[in-house]
Amino acid sequence: MTKRMLLQYPPELEKRYTVKETIGSGGFAKVKLAIHKATGEKVAVKVMCKDSLGEDLHRVQLEIDALKSLSHRHICQLYEIIETPVLFCLIMEYAPGGELFDYIIARDRLKEHEAVKFFRQIAVAVAYCHSKGFIHRDLKPENLLLDEQQNLKLIDFGLASKPMDVKHQLLHTCCGSPAYAAPEVISGQPYIGTEADLWSMGVLLYALLCGFLPFDDDNTATLYRLIQEGKYKVPDRLSKESARLIQGLLQVDPKRRLTVTDLLTHPWLCSNDRPPVQPYDILEDVRMRDVDMDVVQQMAVHFGVSLSDMHPLVVNWAFDKYTVLYLSMLKAKENGKIVKLSRLW
Numbered sequence: 549m550t551k552r553m554l555l556q557y558p559p560e561l562e563k564r565y566t567v568k569e570t571i572g573s574g575g576f577a578k579v580k581l582a583i584h585k586a587t588g589e590k591v592a593v594k595v596m597c598k599d600s601l602g603e604d605l606h607r608v609q610l611e612i613d614a615l616k617s618l619s620h621r622h623i624c625q626l627y628e629i630i631e632t633p634v635l636f637c638l639i640m641e642y643a644p645g646g647e648l649f650d651y652i653i654a655r656d657r658l659k660e661h662e663a664v665k666f667f668r669q670i671a672v673a674v675a676y677c678h679s680k681g682f683i684h685r686d687l688k689p690e691n692l693l694l695d696e697q698q699n700l701k702l703i704d705f706g707l708a709s710k711p712m713d714v715k716h717q718l719l720h721t722c723c724g725s726p727a728y729a730a731p732e733v734i735s736g737q738p739y740i741g742t743e744a745d746l747w748s749m750g751v752l753l754y755a756l757l758c759g760f761l762p763f764d765d766d767n768t769a770t771l772y773r774l775i776q777e778g779k780y781k782v783p784d785r786l787s788k789e790s791a792r793l794i795q796g797l798l799q800v801d802p803k804r805r806l807t808v809t810d811l812l813t814h815p816w817l818c819s820n821d822r823p824p825v826q827p828y829d830i831l832e833d834v835r836m837r838d839v840d841m842d843v844v845q846q847m848a849v850h851f852g853v854s855l856s857d858m859h860p861l862v863v864n865w866a867f868d869k870y871t872v873l874y875l876s877m878l879k880a881k882e883n884g885k886i887v888k889l890s891r892l893w
């Protein structure tokens with residue numbers, strides 16, 4: 549991060565948000581907590597400095613394209629994009645529970661029933677991404693956040709890819725975190741992204757249930773060998789069903805590996821009289837639902853325009869100040885909060 553960036557945020561950001569402390573910093577991004585002034589709602593602002601992105605600049609475009617296309621209860625919602633000649637600012641849904649990684653560490657490991665709850669959420673989110681033609685390619689507990697209801701939100705599509713044919717198009721880039729990377733990814737062979745994501749989910753499930761990684765070594769070459777051998781210890785305390793699911797995902801041969809459809813119908817996910825995982829309902833995509841005209845009416849008063857002028861600005865879904873206001877108002881409403889918008893004029 550350059551010093552310069554910390555001193556000045558875009559006026560567009562300062563005008564409508566009160567930027568607070570840093571809540572995360574990854575490779576080429578810093579995440580700040582911010583308050584959306586109009587609604588008082590907390591948001592996360594992912595700030596990326598263009599000139600320090602270098603060849604990663606295209607990854608930001610990939611992440612933006614992915615986030616614009618994805619709308620799901622277990623994917624962190626994009627609210628607004630503010631771009632300047634030097635910065636990208638992605639205003640995202642805030643997840644107050646922080647990273648699943650910290651949640652596991654704090655408990656050493658999860659009890660089976662809690663792992664099932666979380667893993668079902670991850671499985672439906674990944675199935676939805678794949679159905680929309682996106683591969684995540686960096687599935688790990690650090691990229692899964694907890695919201696106020698302790699439900700998971702998937703973040704960080706910075707390594708995502710959208711091959712033309714998500715099921716068959718071969719990918720070549722070796723990326724993601726080594727410990728979660730599939731054997732075919734680290735061996736540099738062309739690979740199918742969906743299959744690689746399913747391997748990562750096997751590593752993730754193992755980490756949830758055991759509190760440590762199946763393949764781990766400080767020496768990267770050794771770690772790669774362990775992954776390619778695909779041999780790992782299964783602690784005795786794991787149930788047979790969960791061990792079988794992990795085995796189905798951690799198949800070195802991607803053609804023998806479970807698919808996300810196998811996953812969604814696996815006994816371990818559909819066990820203990822759990823209802824079968826609901827197929828994605830397109831009404832989950834807020835853009836497919838009827839517009840909440842009460843919210844649009846409040847927005848029209850706020851901006852001092854007519855309802856008929858306000859409506860097209862909302863359904864335009866430009867991820868601008870209208871999108872963030874509409875989505876923040878909906879979220880506040882869902883959480884039972886009454887938001888009184890002040891008049892801007």
Ligand SMILES: O=C(Nc1ccc2c(c1)CNCC2)c1ccc(F)cc1
Binds near residue numbers: 693704
């Ligand atoms: O909400 C986020 N992070 C977050 C939120 C709360 C807390 C943390 C991170 C970490 N410390 C505990 C509290 C967040 C949201 C979107 C995103 F792209 C990246 C991060």
